[in-house]
Amino acid sequence: MKDTLWYKNAIFYEISVRAFKDSNGDGHGDLQGLIEKLDYLQYLGVDCLWLMPIYPSPLRDDGYDIADYYNIDPIYGTLDDFRALLHQAHRRGIRIIMDLVLNHTSDQHPWFQAARADCHSPYRDYYVWSDTDQRYRQARIIFLDTETSNWTWDEQAGQYYWHRFYSSQPDLNFDNPHVQEEMLNVARFWLEMGIDGFRVDAVPYLFERENTSCENLPETHAYLKRLRKLVDEHYLDCLLLCEANQWPEEVRLYFGEGDEFHMGFHFPLMPRLFMALKKERFEDVRHILESTPPIPEICQWCTFLRNHDELTLEMVSEEERRWMWEQYAPDPCMKLNLGIRRRLAPLLDNDRRKIELAHSLLFTLPGAPIIYYGDEIGMGDNLDLPDRNGLRTPMQWEDSPTAGFTYGVPFAPFPRAPYAPQQVNVAAQIGDPHSLLNVLRNMIAVRKSHPAFGGHGMVWIETGNPAVAAYLRLHPEETLLVFNNLSGRPQAVRVPAEHGGRWIDLLSGQVLPLVSELLLPSHGYLWLKRVSEL
Numbered sequence: 087m088k089d090t091l092w093y094k095n096a097i098f099y100e101i102s103v104r105a106f107k108d109s110n111g112d113g114h115g116d117l118q119g120l121i122e123k124l125d126y127l128q129y130l131g132v133d134c135l136w137l138m139p140i141y142p143s144p145l146r147d148d149g150y151d152i153a154d155y156y157n158i159d160p161i162y163g164t165l166d167d168f169r170a171l172l173h174q175a176h177r178r179g180i181r182i183i184m185d186l187v188l189n190h191t192s193d194q195h196p197w198f199q200a201a202r203a204d205c206h207s208p209y210r211d212y213y214v215w216s217d218t219d220q221r222y223r224q225a226r227i228i229f230l231d232t233e234t235s236n237w238t239w240d241e242q243a244g245q246y247y248w249h250r251f252y253s254s255q256p257d258l259n260f261d262n263p264h265v266q267e268e269m270l271n272v273a274r275f276w277l278e279m280g281i282d283g284f285r286v287d288a289v290p291y292l293f294e295r296e297n298t299s300c301e302n303l304p305e306t307h308a309y310l311k312r313l314r315k316l317v318d319e320h321y322l323d324c325l326l327l328c329e330a331n332q333w334p335e336e337v338r339l340y341f342g343e344g345d346e347f348h349m350g351f352h353f354p355l356m357p358r359l360f361m362a363l364k365k366e367r368f369e370d371v372r373h374i375l376e377s378t379p380p381i382p383e384i385c386q387w388c389t390f391l392r393n394h395d396e397l398t399l400e401m402v403s404e405e406e407r408r409w410m411w412e413q414y415a416p417d418p419c420m421k422l423n424l425g426i427r428r429r430l431a432p433l434l435d436n437d438r439r440k441i442e443l444a445h446s447l448l449f450t451l452p453g454a455p456i457i458y459y460g461d462e463i464g465m466g467d468n469l470d471l472p473d474r475n476g477l478r479t480p481m482q483w484e485d486s487p488t489a490g491f492t493y494g495v496p497f498a499p500f501p502r503a504p505y506a507p508q509q510v511n512v513a514a515q516i517g518d519p520h521s522l523l524n525v526l527r528n529m530i531a532v533r534k535s536h537p538a539f540g541g542h543g544m545v546w547i548e549t550g551n552p553a554v555a556a557y558l559r560l561h562p563e564e565t566l567l568v569f570n571n572l573s574g575r576p577q578a579v580r581v582p583a584e585h586g587g588r589w590i591d592l593l594s595g596q597v598l599p600l601v602s603e604l605l606l607p608s609h610g611y612l613w614l615k616r617v618s619e620l
């Protein structure tokens with residue numbers, strides 16, 4: 087029988103194919119390179135890879151500007167390479183989801199080229215045109231640092247076109263039934279090839295309506311339900327993961343009644359994990375989780391610490407955003423749009439205890455976690471590179487000058503010390519049982535073998551200490567008890583009488599008798615299961 091709920095307790099891993107491993111020496115990562123590294127991903131224990139876009143693209147937005155939905159960009163390889171990747175990943179029990187960019191194309195896409203060249207072309211209406219730039223004024227600008235309007239004048243077309251992201255990414259017109267069909271065909275093409283689903287990019291913005299924010303409109307949900315129907319009818323164990331950077335009430339709508347997305351990123355939780363680590367108090371995390379509406383049983387949140395974009399601060403108040411910038415972006419070059427363009431290790435002061443603790447939270451709170459490539463070894467960033475490119479530098483496999491990433495010249499420079507390949511690389515960590523890589527690998531293995539982590543059941547425990555996040559993860563088969571000390575100092579917590587007794591520390595395998603008080607070391611964490619339940 088197919089396990090259609092596989093995603094609920096899966097470990098996801100986000101990859102920039104360009105930055106992962108180059109097999110042919112052109113300095114850009116490629117699909118053959120990724121195939122070479124599947125054994126590593128299997129060793130780490132990840133279940134599903136999300137590949138950032140690998141379609142032909144002029145790369146004005148690192149591939150999120152697609153010029154052909156039915157092919158692979160030659161820098162990454164061919165469709166045959168992609169089929170080989172799927173085969174090799176599936177052999178190892180690893181699934182692959184791709185980005186499905188519905189909202190917009192590249193301005194180099196033949197549809198847009200035809201649309202701008204001829205107002206009678208059937209493709210003209212594939213995009214959103216206007217004689218004025220005054221329509222849909224309530225829609226916010228997302229790429230605030232680069233764009234001044236969501237409309238751009240096109241000389242050739244003699245009209246303005248609509249775009250929610252860069253002006254090189256014109257929005258498709260989802261009011262056109264042909265566009266709706268085209269994009270379902272795109273999804274069908276890749277699902278037929280055997281991929282395991284999509285991370286669906288920028289879903290809130292598909293439709294535009296006057297006097298609205300042009301986000302999360304009912305028409306958008308209706309269309310996404312059609313996409314889901316396609317998956318359910320023909321590709322039952324495939325996954326749709328929603329990228330909607332919205333408040334929990336809004337994202338909740340993208341799960342529908344279990345008939346829209348299977349999963350959605352929990353954007354509001356992410357900055358609050360960083361707030362909690364810095365304030366050494368868990369209240370913001372508790373509050374956002376308590377104000378997150380329940381989701382259907384078959385659905386799951388996807389939780390993350392970092393990804394390929396800036397650490398977005400859209401889902402916090404203005405005051406919180408200012409505070410986050412003060413705390414985490416001391417140098418103005420670290421700010422980008424409404425966020426912070428830094429990787430995990432530099433954000434957490436390259437402090438091993440904090441990095442482990444952040445993962446302990448990520449792996450034990452509700453949701454299925456996703457790791458951004460390189461964060462498992464504590465890679466840094468290179469802020470000399472513009473925009474978000476500083477977080478997308480080549481994966482550091484060894485301590486050689488090209489880090490084992492390529493035998494040519496890497497497409498981007500590595501981070502400097504203390505994050506250079508000489509200091510941070512897979513080869514050094516793989517052989518060291520105490521390395522970050524191996525500690526996280528152990529956490530992954532433990533997490534995956536406990537269904538309670540993949541369920542929705544969670545109860546906070548009152549320990550009388552605001553620095554210690556303590557909770558039960560509940561499941562019909564087991565009860566787990568987790569403690570996370572956010573403080574840089576040892577903390578004592580009260581253990582409620584009903585939780586006293588013998589527990590096993592799942593990460594070390596040691597038995598731990600819990601009495602009325604527990605002392606946790608600085609940034610310490612414990613994942614426990616009752617001995618009587620073993």
Ligand code: GLC
Pocket residue numbers: 147150151187251287288329394395
């Ligand atoms: C999503 C992607 C981001 C991209 C944008 C436009 O937010 O994560 O990288 O720039 O969509 O496609």
